[in-house]
Amino acid sequence: MNPVVSIIIPAYNSGTYIKRCVESVLAQTFKSIEIIIIDDGSEKSSNEIYKCVAQWDERIFLYEQNNLGAAVARNSGLVRAKGEYVVFLDSDDYWNDDRFLEDAINQIKKTNCDIMLFEFIRNHNQKFEKTQKQLDVEKIRGKMDANKLNYIMANVYNIISPCSKIIKRELMVENDIYFPEGRLHEDIDWAMSLMSVCGTVDILNKAPYIRTIRENSASKKRTYKDCDDLLWVLEKWTARNDIDQNIKMAFYGQLCFQLFITMGMCDSIADPKQRSQLLKRIKQYYWLRKYPNNKKTRTAAALTRVFPFFICCKIFGAYINR
Known part of the structure; x- marks a missing residue:
């Protein structure tokens, strides 16, 4: 039987963080999952840690590729995913709520939404800060139209991030929604492509995702x-x-x-x-x-x-x- 949720984790030299990341997924009370780790050409020391982590649970699958970037890694994970829904999780981040997936899937079953949004907490040097201001959830939930999309794009802080949503896999596959490869800031085009084909949307009123801010981040x-x-x-x-x-x-x-x-x-x-x-x-x-x-x-x-x-x-x- 296929899992309900596929969690895709691209990893590049993340040996320091990957255990915490995967532990937060395995701790979920919702168990019908698979964890797909894509090693994007990491150094041997990190790769050995990924291999160790992959032995923790039969639901963990490790795949290796040359250093081709996060877009290729996420696309590779999506091609391999078998779940009805897909969640992206960065290898240096983690979830802080063990009931996150269970609460989200229960809500998705009620609304049958294509995309379930959720919030982040930013972790900068162990200082935790909620990134999202108060939202009018009624302006988000339901059938997508131009007014709803405009509100979401204007007010949902992490709307561009692949990691801020649970997505119906067939929505991406049937509409050929993949990350543009060989580009920086590939998540902007991907997110707008995804939202342009979304039929219904919902939001989980909690912030289960801890985003780790690294000082040596390439984004700087x-x-x-x-x-x-x-x-x-x-x-x-x-x-x-x-x-x-x-x-x-x-x-x-x-x-x-x-x-x-x-x-x-x-x-x-x-x-x-x-x-x-x-x-x-x-x-x-x-x-x-x-x-x-x-x-x-x-x-x-x-x-x-x-x-x-x-x-x-x-x-x-x-x-x-x-």
């Missing part, structure tokens, strides 16, 4: 490819004509936010020729600043009405690098 480094791949998202989604126009407009607030992030990242590019090329491309999407959808993006948009483009790049750069 700003490169030409960071900006180029964010611009690819802007280019792709502003050009899409295969989805309902109202649904497309609901994504403009997220694209507005990513525009400001790209502007800030671009200010960190040391090579003047590369920076000039990027700024020229960014200006083509500067019109997205007219579509802020929450307090943060409205503040940034207001700054663009006061200060010149290049000054705003420096302001946004100082903000994201603070």
